[in-house]
């Protein structure tokens with residue numbers, strides 16, 4: 001299967017950063033998130049800081065890493081489960097027992113009760129969610145602690161608490177005559193455990209890109225307005241599809257008083273959108289859709305709801321990674337599909353469906369630079385540690401945080417998430 005590195009070597013001019021040809025340890029200690037689509041993002045504080053892989057593992061070639069990982073998997077057997085996110089590079093996904101989106105993977109781990117250790121090949125918030133949902137005896141490992149998520153980091157607990165204080169000062173907490181409280185907080189799964197716990201404590205809920213509409217319906221039944229974080233695009237696209245006018249969706253900029261809004265704008269708000277975004281999905285444009293349609297008349301354009309609103313509006317369909325995966329699988333042979341999501345998933349879908357033409361809307365190869373930090377070298381290092389009895393890079397969520405976060409996650413499950421929620425735009 002083609003890897004990002006193969007593509008980089010074959011077509012260096014078409015990548016967003018030539019450093020992508022190097023191992024992630026080359027940039028693990030430099031400021032910022034490193035090469036990739038979020039290269040220019042500033043890492044907010046406090047976030048997980050990069051850690052370096054021991055030099056011996058940096059020098060190992062692919063064959064040695066493969067031999068080590070395979071041997072460790074054999075030794076650890078049922079005591080180990082490896083989870084691989086859709087956006088992971090193929091060199092890592094090949095070792096995964098389950099491949100899926102973040103919530104599918106957290107649940108998949110529960111189907112392996114004998115597994116003492118869950119190695120999550122994804123990013124930090126995913127490992128936290130797995131730890132929240134895992135049995136007490138299970139431990140969760142993130143192979144590279146530098147694998148954060150730039151979007152999740154855009155909403156830190158202190159900023160959200162400060163926002164909440166201002167909203168409570170403005171609206172109070174008393175329900176109206178219909179029993180609806182002034183504000184319901186809704187956090188996207190792509191957020192820290194602390195923010196999931198914040199939602200649990202304050203009558204809020206978690207959503208995924210698959211069930212955001214169902215969750216917003218739940219929230220509107222219970223609240224006059226919603227505070228949605230961290231992804232403005234998922235919030236805006238979902239609420240717009242539900243008929244909420246744009247003027248009732250002000251943006252909250254955490255650096256400004258009242259988020260940069262007038263009191264009246266907040267009074268009229270149905271959804272207050274946090275000023276966050278995914279650097280990967282922000283790259284997609286309507287010009288790319290126009291170009292795809294010109295080059296491939298009749299092409300079916302499917303984009304992720306983390307894309308900006310004009311892109312979602314111009315696409316034929318929008319849906320979660322799981323929706324996109326199923327849509328490609330179910331398309332008729334000969335179909336042409338242009339996809340607006342992370343390149344590793346798109347390339348894998350193209351390879352799995354050679355009877356269809358599947359390509360990424362963005363002609364520039366730009367993987368999620370934090371997912372990219374899970375390299376087979378890190379996987380070999382943590383697995384070797386387990387074989388030797390040493391637990392490396394464990395992710396542990398404090399029990400009082402986990403307890404409140406579980407409340408918000410359980411509300412989401414009770415809201416009956418839809419299994420396939422993409423829709424014709």
Ligand code: SF4
Nearest residue numbers: 149150151278280368
């Ligand atoms: S693709 Fe975007 S939202 Fe997903 S982990 Fe990467 S930066 Fe975060």
